[in-house]
Amino acid sequence: MDYDLALREDEPPAVTTNSTVEQRLKSEKWEKLNRMALMVMKRSISEAVRGGIPSCDKAKAFLEAVGAKFKMSKKREMANLMTTLTSQKFDGKTSVREHILKMVEVAAKLKDLEVPIDDSFVVHIALSSLPESFEQLKVSYNTQKEKWSLDEMIFICAQRRVG
Template structure:
């Protein structure tokens, strides 16, 4: 027993009284741990650099620790907490789950989420600009020529808006 714990327990004549006092101190620690685990379960979020599988397994581990502390957590709640803790790019998956009649098990959730993460990782985001010009026209790629061409297009655009009767 640590000195800190020993100092927090009153001296007792009987071993039974001492064990009851120690048990009371540990009961307080269980309540604090229970609060920490509940906070973890409700506030855990998936960040971009983590694996979806590891994230869901962390939620399952937290629920198992709560169960050991006699706070049972239903599988449906874990599935719901896992889906709400995913980033916004998984919103379509959340909508899909909510529209289905059947409930997912934890194994279903893990496999579906990892598959969705793999699909999201393989998607290409962004745009590609294609520039095509004649080989002999070097000036077309220079900034001055581009700027002149851009200004002419801009003037034509605004003239067409004015011709249609739009005002600023």
């Protein structure tokens, strides 16, 4: 149906009295497909997102504005996830295993957003998120030469009773 013509090809030059029939037809076709592409894109985007995008009469410009909006929200999401990862504290309302798995999930989301988070960093952050009752475990980890994997840390912490 060629709706993407307005995205693939630049807008033809404005029609003048000197334009050929072929140029007029090409311009009319491009205009029609541009309107159709805009309509399809606008109807496929939620009202909340569409409201934050500047008004455009060209499909290509609209698509670029949507892309710019997504990049900004991606950065915001990365910042929120980093804050969540580094500020979580174990509150005792869930199990230690669940608490650490939530942190691992946040780290996985950051990796999906191309933010490299090393497992040893997650182990360190998770240990520091635990309360004072885990102090002996933290000291034990810090004095060992070997690093724990995430699975080992979860197992060891889950075995430890909060006291």
